[in-house]
Amino acid sequence: MNAETNPLEAILAGDRRAVARAITALENDSDSAHAVRAGVAAHVGRAHVVGVTGPPGGGKSTLVSGLIRQLRVRGHTVAVVAVDPSSPFTGGAVLGDRIRMGEHQADEGVFIRSLASRGHLGGLARSATDVVDVFDAAGYHTVIVETVGAGQSEVEVTRIADTRLVVCPPGLGDDIQAIKAGVLEIADAFVVSKADLPDAQRTENELLSMLTLRRGPAAKPPVLRTIATTGEGLRELVDWLEQRTQRGSRHAATEDRAARDLVARSIAADGYGRHLGFELVAAARGTATVRMRVGPQHLNFNGRCHGGAIFSLGDMALGLACNSHGTIAALIDGNISISTGVEPGDWLVAHATEVSRSRKVGVYRVDVSRASDQAHIACLSGTVYVTGKPVPVAAPGERPGLAPLLN
Numbered sequence: 001m002n003a004e005t006n007p008l009e010a011i012l013a014g015d016r017r018a019v020a021r022a023i024t025a026l027e028n029d030s031d032s033a034h035a036v037r038a039g040v041a042a043h044v045g046r047a048h049v050v051g052v053t054g055p056p057g058g059g060k061s062t063l064v065s066g067l068i069r070q071l072r073v074r075g076h077t078v079a080v081v082a083v084d085p086s087s088p089f090t091g092g093a094v095l096g097d098r099i100r101m102g103e104h105q106a107d108e109g110v111f112i113r114s115l116a117s118r119g120h121l122g123g124l125a126r127s128a129t130d131v132v133d134v135f136d137a138a139g140y141h142t143v144i145v146e147t148v149g150a151g152q153s154e155v156e157v158t159r160i161a162d163t164r165l166v167v168c169p170p171g172l173g174d175d176i177q178a179i180k181a182g183v184l185e186i187a188d189a190f191v192v193s194k195a196d197l198p199d200a201q202r203t204e205n206e207l208l209s210m211l212t213l214r215r216g217p218a219a220k221p222p223v224l225r226t227i228a229t230t231g232e233g234l235r236e237l238v239d240w241l242e243q244r245t246q247r248g249s250r251h252a253a254t255e256d257r258a259a260r261d262l263v264a265r266s267i268a269a270d271g272y273g274r275h276l277g278f279e280l281v282a283a284a285r286g287t288a289t290v291r292m293r294v295g296p297q298h299l300n301f302n303g304r305c306h307g308g309a310i311f312s313l314g315d316m317a318l319g320l321a322c323n324s325h326g327t328i329a330a331l332i333d334g335n336i337s338i339s340t341g342v343e344p345g346d347w348l349v350a351h352a353t354e355v356s357r358s359r360k361v362g363v364y365r366v367d368v369s370r371a372s373d374q375a376h377i378a379c380l381s382g383t384v385y386v387t388g389k390p391v392p393v394a395a396p397g398e399r400p401g402l403a404p405l406l407n
């Protein structure tokens with residue numbers, strides 16, 4: 001088979017050079033990128049795509065390297081996409097990943113690719129999604145996506161992966177609040193990395209108690225401990241991965257993916273939301289979750305969070321939820337009840353859901369809670385008028401706007 005004459009056949013046959021060339025085309029968005037996307041589209045959905053997210057230096061790359069080792073022992077092929085959108089700050093991290101995973105470079109059953117940042121997280125996530133599809137089409141059993149957990153990338157990893165692992169190294173301190181405020185909703189499992197460190201037990205306890213507070217019928221994600229440097233806990237983690245049946249699920253809800261794309265672009269284009277520090281956590285058709293950390297700009301003259309700021313947060317989630325269908329909908333009537341005051345430093349999470357929607361009118365409900373203890377803070381209900389005009393950021397074929405690089 002000749003990669004020059006039939007690149008798609010070569011990719012599907014797992015030819016490494018053809019795969020590498022396809023990825024380069026996607027990264028550079030060159031003329032052949034479109035052909036690659038179109039070509040592999042019909043051949044995806046077999047790989048188990050595992051997203052690994054967490055703070056910089058949390059032990060993600062070391063963990064991924066350990067996962068590769070375990071998966072190889074079981075005879076599985078593995079591809080890795082390492083995405084580091086914050087490389088201007090962590091400079092050289094991508095190269096570091098390459099070196100750290102060096103032991104796998106000679107293994108034909110392993111393909112590791114780092115994606116360099118161009119500062120646009122939205123665009124980066126898009127090429128990561130395409131690269132995952134290439135690996136999937138090339139027949140890799142497991143595709144691991146490593147991303148730095150900083151704001152928007154949490155929702156991006158939701159979009160890319162079938163299974164999401166959130167890495168929590170000991171000693172996160174206040175940062176654990178941010179984890180509570182965002183990744184609680186998206187984590188399929190928590191991994192307490194560097195479990196050899198003294199604070200590991202405390203981190204595990206904090207995660208477990210935060211999961212106890214979680215409401216709703218969804219299955220509680222397990223908390224697993226690993227010491228990636230010695231391999232401890234990795235067998236259990238891979239056992240857990242192997243019993244998952246979510247393989248290919250990222251393709252199941254195409255409509256939700258489209259809605260999530262649109263919502264991510266909408267919030268990035270929202271000047272008011274950016275001004276107040278709103279961050280997107282998750283979105284699907286008719287629903288959106290947005291968070292903020294209460295800072296000085298949100299306070300009233302009594303030093304507590306302004307009711308207007310809470311309304312704004314709720315309204316942002318509601319606005320994203322009702323516009324997620326792709327047509328402009330505008331609030332015509334809204335009510336808020338606030339049950340508890342909020343202090344500076346608290347993380348608030350607003351979750352909007354669709355109660356009903358007809359061609360012209362939609363009814364939405366938003367629950368605002370405090371991340372640290374899941375306390376109910378406010379409830380907002382609103383009626384929207386559906387205009388039928390397309391949401392401007394939804395223009396087909398348009399590149400995503402500048403997603404805010406958070407943290």
Ligand SMILES: Nc1nc2c(ncn2[C@@H]2O[C@H](COP(=O)(O)OP(=O)(O)O)[C@@H](O)[C@H]2O)c(=O)[nH]1
Pocket residue numbers: 054055056057058059060061062063100193194195196197226227228229230
């Ligand atoms: N003590 C200990 N250190 C670890 C462990 N895993 C990773 N590290 C160290 O933590 C640092 C950051 O690891 P890395 O995997 O690059 O983190 P990443 O930025 O999240 O990808 C490195 O110095 C690793 O050697 C572990 O299990 N125990």
Ligand SMILES: [Mg+2]
Pocket residue numbers: 060061062093097146
């Ligand atoms: Mg890394």
